[in-house]
Amino acid sequence: MKAKGNVFRYYDNVDTDVIIPARYLNTSVASELAAHCMEDIDKDFVKNVKKGDIIVAGANFGCGSSREHAPLAIKESGISCVIATTFARIFYRNSINIGLPILECREASEKIQAGDEVEVDFDSGEIKDLTLGLTFKAEPFPPFMQAIIAEGGLINYLSKEEGK
Amino acid sequence: MAMTVSEKILSHAAGLDEVHAGQLIMAKLDMVLGNDITSPVAIGEFSKFNTDRVFDKNKVALVPDHFAPNKDIKAATQCQCMRNFARKMDIKNYFEVGEMGVEHALLPEKGLVTAGDVVIGADSHTCTYGALGAFSTGVGSTDMAAGMATGKAWFKVPSAIRFNLTGKMKKYVSGKDLILHIIGMIGVDGALYKTMEFQGDGVSSLTMDDRFTICNMAIEAGAKNGIFPVDEQTLAYLKEAGAREPRIFTSDPDASYEKVIDIDLSQLESTVSFPHLPENTHLVKDCPEIKIDQVVIGSCTNGRLSDLRIAADILKGRHIASGLRCIVIPATQKIYRQAMHEGLFDIFLDAGCVISTPTCGPCLGGYMGILAEGERCVSTTNRNFVGRMGHVKSEVYLASPAVAAASAIAGKIAGPADI
Numbered sequence: 001m002k003a004k005g006n007v008f009r010y011y012d013n014v015d016t017d018v019i020i021p022a023r024y025l026n027t028s029v030a031s032e033l034a035a036h037c038m039e040d041i042d043k044d045f046v047k048n049v050k051k052g053d054i055i056v057a058g059a060n061f062g063c064g065s066s067r068e069h070a071p072l073a074i075k076e077s078g079i080s081c082v083i084a085t086t087f088a089r090i091f092y093r094n095s096i097n098i099g100l101p102i103l104e105c106r107e108a109s110e111k112i113q114a115g116d117e118v119e120v121d122f123d124s125g126e127i128k129d130l131t132l133g134l135t136f137k138a139e140p141f142p143p144f145m146q147a148i149i150a151e152g153g154l155i156n157y158l159s160k161e162e163g164k
Numbered sequence: 165m166a167m168t169v170s171e172k173i174l175s176h177a178a179g180l181d182e183v184h185a186g187q188l189i190m191a192k193l194d195m196v197l198g199n200d201i202t203s204p205v206a207i208g209e210f211s212k213f214n215t216d217r218v219f220d221k222n223k224v225a226l227v228p229d230h231f232a233p234n235k236d237i238k239a240a241t242q243c244q245c246m247r248n249f250a251r252k253m254d255i256k257n258y259f260e261v262g263e264m265g266v267e268h269a270l271l272p273e274k275g276l277v278t279a280g281d282v283v284i285g286a287d288s289h290t291c292t293y294g295a296l297g298a299f300s301t302g303v304g305s306t307d308m309a310a311g312m313a314t315g316k317a318w319f320k321v322p323s324a325i326r327f328n329l330t331g332k333m334k335k336y337v338s339g340k341d342l343i344l345h346i347i348g349m350i351g352v353d354g355a356l357y358k359t360m361e362f363q364g365d366g367v368s369s370l371t372m373d374d375r376f377t378i379c380n381m382a383i384e385a386g387a388k389n390g391i392f393p394v395d396e397q398t399l400a401y402l403k404e405a406g407a408r409e410p411r412i413f414t415s416d417p418d419a420s421y422e423k424v425i426d427i428d429l430s431q432l433e434s435t436v437s438f439p440h441l442p443e444n445t446h447l448v449k450d451c452p453e454i455k456i457d458q459v460v461i462g463s464c465t466n467g468r469l470s471d472l473r474i475a476a477d478i479l480k481g482r483h484i485a486s487g488l489r490c491i492v493i494p495a496t497q498k499i500y501r502q503a504m505h506e507g508l509f510d511i512f513l514d515a516g517c518v519i520s521t522p523t524c525g526p527c528l529g530g531y532m533g534i535l536a537e538g539e540r541c542v543s544t545t546n547r548n549f550v551g552r553m554g555h556v557k558s559e560v561y562l563a564s565p566a567v568a569a570a571s572a573i574a575g576k577i578a579g580p581a582d583i
Contacts, residue, residue: 013352013441017549022528026231026238028205040551060353060386064547065528066288068205068304089357089388090288094304144188144318155212158310 062091265496280411348445462493485575
């Protein structure tokens, strides 16, 4: 599986309150959430994001509230992948559980710039910045998480396990 | 091989002789929690599961607290979704408005969590129950759905940081000051994916309410869980709450820790976190003059009886600053009634405060105290992110109930010694 798109660049400690502010959490409809994605730190995100685009951020991406609405809003907005130095742990779990691809890669997070065209190969963990002509390697998921992703998320994975 | 208390609880729940940091396990759950924001998403996911019942109707807790009593039609619809699901599944621990409270104050009070439990909740502050010696952590809605269906959750066993506490805190210094001090020291990702384990002679001097506050904000350092040892105070609390029989686990003396941090509680002072991260801590005595518009005393962090008592102690016979709003939110119905009977409400009302029914309300910018552009609030809540309590250009300063009450009187950030 591959993703290719242009980069929206953010820095450390992007919290789930700015990814999707709580004032919009009176709904869980993904399209309504996506309409307000990132608006408190980047009011132009929703206007400019195109299907396949990629978010690159610093450390502790998705910290704060456990709201699964945050990765849902990002996924629904068309983002194909989030690359960060590290992810907050609940956001990490939620992303795997709902099938939003995420990769931890310090070097990519440090070098990739806003607007760069980036291609990601999820099978190899290879991240190519086509604008800068640089290639980075992210840590692949442990086999257990790969299995969850391969089954299309946690619910499918567990349904299958329970059936055994 | 030696294990930490968290490893022991997880190994028991996974049915394994031992587990160690980094290991992926499937653990049995003693409680699965959701609120009116996260449950509707979980209920949607649950419906994809091939089952028509939850794994155990006594081990699911559903609490409408975030936007309840319903703040608008959409919030009402979400609460209705949860209520209907609770009825359909015959969930025993669904708490309607009138019985409900802020979830992390409510569950311990109702005796729904005991020592040795493994608890997940679709709310990041589920880590609060580590105060009772439980392994307890926040998850998302899909994990909650899977937990309700199967009674299990997967975990990567966390490594641990040990905080060795000694001494005793000074008057008006509380658990909030300790946890803010720690977050200031290690940063908002200082315990990322890890356990924050509190140990040492100083533990016995911390009240249960202090311990709840400390574990509650472990997530604000990125931690998976916070946990305290079980002592006489814990056992007395569990007994009074009517909790199930505790299973007491203790860390082996030679258990492995990534780091050990010594903290002398007697050296702590009133602390406040400036916008827009909990790690931006300053001692109150070093604060420049910062005028404020609002004070909030409440939340899963600091809406318990002892928090209200401290605030009342400072507000008694005084009045809040002219033009300031002070909103007091007892965290549960029981706390509300007790505060009323103790005469705390008269003190708050005489001081010019308003008293709200239990709700998370303003903490996450829901309702019941939203900030306008440029407004500042001193709050006993847990997050001060951009836009957390309202307008993107508003500011939240996190502090203890003592500092919040003193600031309300002064109209600017102040400690009990300043008024």
